Amino acid sequence: MGENGKRDSFNLVREGLLISDNARRKFSAAVDKQNVIAKTAIQSLDSLNDQIVQFIFSSVRHDNHCSDEKDLGPNEQQTLHSSMVLIRKLLQDAQSKFRTMVEDNKQLAAKIDGSINTANQEVSALRAELEDTNKRLSQMSDTELLKKDCGSSEGESDIEDSNKEKLDKENELRQLKEDNQKLETTVRSLSREISELRTLKVVNSNHPSYGELKLDLIQTKQDLNRAKEALAALKADRKRLKGEKLELLNQMKQLYTTLEDKEAELRDFMRNYEQRMREGDETIKQLLIEKDQWDHEKWEIIQKARQAAEQAVYLQTQSESREDHICKLENEITE
Structure with missing residues (x-):
């Protein structure tokens, strides 16, 4: 070359x-x-x-x-x-x-x-x-x-x-x-x-390319905006739930107050009832004691009446025998 x-x-x-x-x-x-x-x-x-x-x-x-x-x-x-x-x-x-x-x-x-x-x-x-x-x-x-x-x-x-x-x-x-x-x-x-x-x-x-990257970025922003809207809706629901929850809490507080009052009344009633029951029990015990005493006295009276009846029968028998004897004596005297 x-x-x-x-x-x-x-x-x-x-x-x-x-x-x-x-x-x-x-x-x-x-x-x-x-x-x-x-x-x-x-x-x-x-x-x-x-x-x-x-x-x-x-x-x-x-x-x-x-x-x-x-x-x-x-x-x-x-x-x-x-x-x-x-x-x-x-x-x-x-x-x-x-x-x-x-x-x-x-x-x-x-x-x-x-x-x-x-x-x-x-x-x-x-x-x-x-x-x-x-x-x-x-x-x-x-x-x-x-x-x-x-x-x-x-x-x-x-x-x-x-x-x-x-x-x-x-x-x-x-x-x-x-x-x-x-x-x-x-x-x-x-x-x-x-x-x-x-x-x-x-x-x-x-x-x-730049266009594809831009489209991806726009789509990501749209997804973010949709997520923000969803979050805003969730916030609104959360506020509404807060209001409802506060209302329920107030109602529950009122119910608790009412229940406490009713519970106090029930405790007073139970206390009075127990006191009355205790008083009733004491009265019943006293009545039973008195009944026992009355029964005992009644039994004694019955026994005394029985003895008195027996003695009366005995005395009547003796009086009848004496009357018979007197009658015999009178008959003998008259004869």
């Missing part, structure tokens, strides 16, 4: 260098733009996350002020918990996607920049070598022309020297051809690397 081949190789390397610089600038601009978009989206998501955390803490403080009351029912608490978990999960997924995309872009950009810088350094070295080779070839062609012009006036010694020098130059040309082949191989490998970098750029362009 001659001087024209070396110049073509030099032009190819130079063109490849220019293309790689343009591709690097465009790719760096695209990566920076995507990173700015992703950072803006991450900031928006962080702001939404801060709003949710602030809302949760404000709700916790409000619950601490009203710790003596149960504001939400089981279903409402479950709905609130599921809504907050869904929102936090969406935010965390979006943030992780954005951060992963930013890290991938940074790593890819760093890899591509490193590869391009390495390729540029190699191309610069090849350019220097090609320029040196071209200079040496031009010098050799100039010396050959000068030697041809003055060849007739030189002697045999000069011819021998020229033959040696020619052999040296041929060896040098052979070495330069080998170097040129190596340089062409390097240029082809650099061209392949540049095409691979372009392929990487095309693959990187398959990341979610």
